Amino acid sequence: MSSRRSGLRVEDVLTFAVAAALLLFARSRAAVLHGSFETPGLWELSFILLPVSILVFAMSFSFAFGRTATPLGPTLGRIVGVFRDWLPFALFLLFYQSFRSRIWFAILGPDRDVDLMRIDRRMLGETPAVWMQSWITPALTSVMTAAYFLHLILPPVLAASLYRKDLLLFRRFLLAVFLSGVIGNLGYVMVPAVGPDAAFPVLFHTPLGGNLEQSVLSVIDVARAPRDVFPSLHVAVSAIVLWYAARNSRKWFCWLLPFVLANWVSTMYLRYHYFIDVIAGWACAAAAIGLGALLLRIETHFTKE
Amino acid sequence: MGMSSFAMIVMRLVPLLLLLSAFLIAARVIADRVGPRASKPTFFTIITIGVAIVVAAALQTGAAVLAHEAFLRQRWERVDSSYRAYVAMHGSVSRTMAYEWAVALMHGAQWPRAIEMLTRTGTQSPRGILLNSDVTLLIGECLYYSGDLRRAEAAVGVARRARRPEARDYFLARIAERKGRTSDAAALYASSVAHNSQFYPAIYHRARLLVAAGAAPQAVAALDAVRQFDPSITADAAWRNARDAASRGVTPQNVEFYVLEA
Numbered sequence: 080m081s082s083r084r085s086g087l088r089v090e091d092v093l094t095f096a097v098a099a100a101l102l103l104f105a106r107s108r109a110a111v112l113h114g115s116f117e118t119p120g121l122w123e124l125s126f127i128l129l130p131v132s133i134l135v136f137a138m139s140f141s142f143a144f145g146r147t148a149t150p151l152g153p154t155l156g157r158i159v160g161v162f163r164d165w166l167p168f169a170l171f172l173l174f175y176q177s178f179r180s181r182i183w184f185a186i187l188g189p190d191r192d193v194d195l196m197r198i199d200r201r202m203l204g205e206t207p208a209v210w211m212q213s214w215i216t217p218a219l220t221s222v223m224t225a226a227y228f229l230h231l232i233l234p235p236v237l238a239a240s241l242y243r244k245d246l247l248l249f250r251r252f253l254l255a256v257f258l259s260g261v262i263g264n265l266g267y268v269m270v271p272a273v274g275p276d277a278a279f280p281v282l283f284h285t286p287l288g289g290n291l292e293q294s295v296l297s298v299i300d301v302a303r304a305p306r307d308v309f310p311s312l313h314v315a316v317s318a319i320v321l322w323y324a325a326r327n328s329r330k331w332f333c334w335l336l337p338f339v340l341a342n343w344v345s346t347m348y349l350r351y352h353y354f355i356d357v358i359a360g361w362a363c364a365a366a367a368i369g370l371g372a373l374l375l376r377i378e379t380h381f382t383k384e
Numbered sequence: 385m386g387m388s389s390f391a392m393i394v395m396r397l398v399p400l401l402l403l404l405s406a407f408l409i410a411a412r413v414i415a416d417r418v419g420p421r422a423s424k425p426t427f428f429t430i431i432t433i434g435v436a437i438v439v440a441a442a443l444q445t446g447a448a449v450l451a452h453e454a455f456l457r458q459r460w461e462r463v464d465s466s467y468r469a470y471v472a473m474h475g476s477v478s479r480t481m482a483y484e485w486a487v488a489l490m491h492g493a494q495w496p497r498a499i500e501m502l503t504r505t506g507t508q509s510p511r512g513i514l515l516n517s518d519v520t521l522l523i524g525e526c527l528y529y530s531g532d533l534r535r536a537e538a539a540v541g542v543a544r545r546a547r548r549p550e551a552r553d554y555f556l557a558r559i560a561e562r563k564g565r566t567s568d569a570a571a572l573y574a575s576s577v578a579h580n581s582q583f584y585p586a587i588y589h590r591a592r593l594l595v596a597a598g599a600a601p602q603a604v605a606a607l608d609a610v611r612q613f614d615p616s617i618t619a620d621a622a623w624r625n626a627r628d629a630a631s632r633g634v635t636p637q638n639v640e641f642y643v644l645e646a
Contacts, residue, residue: 125391125394125395125397125398126394128398129394129397129398131398132397132398132399132401132402132405133401135401135402135405136401136402136404136405136408138405139404139405139406139408139409140405140408142408142409142412143408143409143411143412143427143431144408148416151409151412151413154409155409158405228387
């Protein structure tokens, strides 16, 4: 038996695994015991699960009405495989939702909005949300609200396309999304903040207006975790979407680029984020993509062995 | 259709698709195991049962979505009828639904049913149902309008963290006045106005008590101030009558305002 003084120990892995399992268990238990389909925090999950349920339905339909008899075992195996393949998405959301737990209020330090604002002012003179007030029109607010909501549409759409074409690229994409969630949650713990609108309401004199704003943002807000500002996971996830859209095809990249750019701008226009959160979101995406690729290489290495 | 209705549909579409998938698989598996003659009828019977369950669930979802849409458009009778249809189809009432239904019932002056729905917005605890201050205030309002002043005062009194402190103090003032504690009522109306200087029911009744206390010019000034934030008030007969009475030193009529959640 070796006594390792440096490097990763089995105790380290077990400690982190148990902590993560406890967190997931607590959140899942709360969702099962107290949740319903109307539970506000869980409605985002249904957007992720929709492609899964469509795939499962298509497989079941083909099994039930298919002309050639298919054995039950392989069909069930494929259905379980679909759930397993898409699991990182669900885990990403569960991790995010775990941040709604009140236990975090005992752990989090004071809000760091003042520091984030100071960084923005040092870089740009003022946080963009303040000077973007001069852009406000009802039509632009509606466009920005729709763009902000795209974080729930673009990942499942791209994932469904990748799932059909290239399973490895699909796995890389989902792993990167999951890892961005883990990194993002670490950011929330280390730099808790509520965003410019909540922290500095006196800076905002022009109402956002727009027809969509109230109906869409109120639904999004009920599912938001508190202090989910640094880094912007909207930016991180949409940057990952753009990266893997480019890897998928040039057409996909060109098609998604304006939506993703609008999504990034909307995080500041709608006053949820500082500019430094956006930069941190890009960094988070880069780290998640790099780490995901590294983990898959390690997996390939061990699989070969 | 509102965004929240769209989310509600997607939320229910996922389990319905999975349920239908389970029926499809079960139909094929069971049909393959029975004899060749019974195979087809068995298959289509199971599929029919599955489709019937899904259609029932879809209708139930439709009723819930209609009720929610009606709530967003403030069609209170439609909210009540749609939620009644939803419950008749064995739909379970979530806390959000119970709140929307309660508000609709309050607008229909169905106070006992509204109270019943409001209590369903609470969370169970070992000590009983936990209600937040806003809901407690609404229960107090229902009790007040149904004439149960003693229980209304108790309910409104404990709603210390309500997000509408002006409404809380207003109802405490109304109860105090009806119980003959006029000086308490005057102080509470003033407190209500201090919380929200544009809360017209409190402004009106404060002005009324000011006239009764011999401070008619102050009452007229308070009523005139309403025009600054609501110019259309001049078309309101109750306001015109009150202002006219106050300017003559006559106590305006004791009007009952229905202060309800929009």
